[in-house]
Amino acid sequence: MSHDAAEIPADPAPGSGPGLARIHPGRRRRHRLLALVLGAAVFVVDTFTDVTGAIAVLYVLVMLAASDTFSRRGLILLALACAGLAVLSFFIAHGEEADASAVVRCGISLAAIGITTVLLLRDQASKRSLVQANAALARSEKRYRSIFEQAPVSLWEQDFSEVRAMLAALRQQGVQDLAAHARAHPAFARDCVRRIRTVHVNDATAELLRLPSPAEALGPIERFLPADDPAPLAVLTAVADGSSQFEGRAKLAAADGQVLTVLLGIAFPDEADEFGRVVVAMVDVTQREQIQQTQLAVQAELARASRAATVGALSASIAHEINQPLGAVVMNAQTCLRWLGKDPPDVEAAVRAAERTVRDGRRAAEIVQRTRGQLVRDQRSDEAIDLRALIEETVALLETELSTHAATVVTQFAPSVPPIRADRVALQQVLINLMTNGLHAMAETQAAARELTVSVDGPGAPDAEVRVAIRDRGKGIPDEVQARLFEPFFTTKRGGMGMGLAICRSTIETYGGWLTARTHEQGGAVFEFALPADTAQAS
Template sequence: MTIVDQATGPSVSRIGLRFWSAALAVAVFLVDVLTPLEGAVAVLYVVAILLAARTNRRHDIMVAAAGCAALTIVAYLLSHGLQSIASPALRALVSLAAIAITTVLALQNHTATNRLAAQARLLNLSHDMIFVRNRANVITFWNKAAEQTYGWSADEALGKIADELLQTTYPDRRDVIEAGLLDTGRWEGRVQQRTKGGAAITVDTRWALQHNHLRKPVAVLETHTDVTERVMAHGALVESERRYRRMFDASRIGVAEEDWSDLRKALTALNLDGAGLRDHLSRHPDFFWQVRPLAKITNVNPALQKMVGASSSSVFIANIDKLLDRSDRKFVGALVAFAEGEPFYEGETELIRLDGRKIPVLFTISFPAGPDGDRNVLAFVVDITERRQAQDALLAAQADLAHAARVATLGEISASIAHEVNQPLAAIVTSGEAGLRWLRRDVPDLREVATTINHVVAQGRRAGEVVARIRTFLKKAPPQQDMLQIGDIIEEATSLVARELAKDDVVLTVEIEAGLPPIRGDRIQLQQVLVNLLINAGQAMSGQSGSRVVTLRAGIAQAENLAITVQDSGPGIRPDDLPRLFDPFFTTKNGGMGMGLAISRTTVEAHGGQLSAESIPGSGATFRLTLPFSQQHALP
């Protein structure tokens, strides 16, 4: 049995068939009535019935049969009447019998055709591509799914050779597959085909061999299922699994695959939330080790095997209890995190190698979400032995560096002490020499001697205060903060440097605005800053011909800041030296230590102020010091 045509003709074809069937019946009737032919002309009515049967309508067959039978009887009556029953009557009966037999056969064929058409319509409803090819591999049926998937309509596909149309690629030789089909009547496999647009698709195909009534093969029914996306998804899954396996095996991080589904069941049976589990574990510390075997290790990568000295994954799994320190509570936290639904848990612990040596490790246990998440728990382990060793080495290096820093700091402090104490000591020496000169006179001037001794005592006390401030600094004691009038500090500082400046013929001019608010700070430290700036200004002009003038001004820079400037008439500062002027140990003076300005800036900044310098070569240098007023006395 073969599949019938996929569609009946259009209605106009049925109308034409009906017309020609009726015309032929009328022609046979006229020939039978009007001609003297004695043959069974009425038998030709069979052709009219067959034409009507081509409409594939049962009603048309019945109408044609009834009409032809009626015409046969009418023609007999008109030609022969009912006077005698002879051979014409027998011929009429033969014609009627032929009409009846033809009608029955036509109706049976119509029923069979309708049954096959119904089957074809069912095949068109299938989501699979279905087509029929004869023994010559020519397509005789092509369903709707085949049209949609392959792109060829039924009219385009019918009559084409299937393998040529679809460019089918088989997994085996075509003749071998055909021989198996003839032997068993069926074949299944996966083939590659191409659509009308040239796209390659993969299909699962099932062939069924059709036989005629003599059991001879006449056609093949092919059912195809498009599995292109499934094959691509499977290929992607296989490739992903292959990549994961490569990473799993090649990773230098230890990885263990674990199944915690039985552990989940055990925790569910306890009916405890995270807090309840913590309490349960604190009251039953051995509970973890009782349920730990329920967390089954399914695989271990080579890096983790090597980390603990195991020769294989099975050896690692068999000795897992020996690798964990029972006194370590880190894994208890992992159990609680698992019960609370956390996505992961990480910590630091130690593993015990099979040779007994302990190794420090960082670990992360990942708990994937989803129905199969408990079966795919991953534990990542990183050996941090080298990091621990590096940390120990770093700590040792830091200790050495701290020692070196202390030595360097001691050197800087020594330089600072020498610099700060040098000025009062120099003043003491100068005053002492002056006193000796007054005593060596023929008539000693005791008043001058007393004055110089007072200077010696004052400078000695100042040196003691400087040393006391440095000791306070070394002990990290809070700096002394007093309410200070800047005019008093300036007066004390200028008196300390008066002899030094006079010795170098330097004229000091002081300009202080009236009514300046007080500042808060350390009197000795700020006094020392001004002394440093004034001494530096005087030394900058030593050896210079012409006038030597240092101008000290104090005034309001802004509503909340006090500004003090020290300006000299010396050669100024070279542009290359200006950026490094406040760096420790940088100096432009012969025999200078390079600590004065560095200490001065640090002192000013400790008081919340700023110290800067500006200079135009040949026009002297100006140092600008700003200090904040005490908040309760700041100007509005």
């Protein structure tokens, strides 16, 4: 909004001209004097000369000269005065001897005066409406500025016009996937950010950025954005896609060096020429994020301690229950050896001892199997599971992890994926474990390329398998690790227990499926598992 609009006076009083208050009194007097002189001159020429033209039409000049100095009522009175002078001049000059041409000329003059009056009245009404609209606009601008300046949240006005033109040019060149373009050109996102300029901020923004005054925040926004934050690329994608708004998390570097976490909200205008003033709102959630991170760390440590205690209790339970059959196996084996060591050997007694050894060995195996079943099979609640819904729910659960690792998830679903039958909680734990491993594997990957792809392929036949693949963009799986990846207690993570992948494979195999891992030909690791389709539900 220009400052001129703010200087427009309040609505004119009823009956006053739209511009009377703004015309200097001396100028108003000069205009009226000029109108008077013109009116007198026209009357004299029309009345006392032999000019045969429609001289009275020139009363229009009188009205035009004085239109800005009269109100609506005054303009009507002026028009009546001019018309009266034209009629008076007609009777003085022609009287009862007036011919048809004189009458026509008088009628033309009166029509011209009437038409000019109507047009001038309409012009006054238009000016009055324009003044009122500008005054209302000025009041609205003043209210907006008051709300903007006094808002307790950080508000920015930013110029996106240059970067929008740049993104539109890329679209015309055939670039449709902005994320892929950014991965192929690492400096692209930063170059775009340099083109976004801050034109105005409120006091809350200066306080958020630890700046002495709001003016210090004006200019390129690049200096306040950490280099590894994926949020700017997401904003650029929203601009390129023509979105009306954007919401998400972002990082902000304050003047004192502290990196803040903010909730970001942007409302994009509909018209291209309005991108010079885009309103951006930010809410500082750094403290809340820190509390959440502390809670997650405590939960992770408690979960690790719980797993360790569970493993210890399980080990003690298995050792207690298996001790007796193993002792019986050893005793029967020794007995068998003694019978065979006799001279001559008592083969029949040795066979009976060997049979008891087999029996006790099978009993030990059953104890192990039963304990495993208590952990995986007996405590589960199998149901038909829609993998699309489960994966989308899992991605939502990992929102904080994704934000912490500055990563994104891309999901790819086959057109028709039948449900599978499994325990929902156990299968979701498998997905969380595999996706979390993928996030950790991308810790050293460039922020713009941290993408986790989760794809689901439907079966080729009703009774075939449904496959789920989770691919990261990390370094892949080293050859020396590949063979031992699913071994219990084997881990490459510092402080890890090495049980996650082993439990994942055991869980998947419990439902009749399989789990494998490999290095993708384009880089990164791919964990893929398959489960039988639930044919009862599919049919």
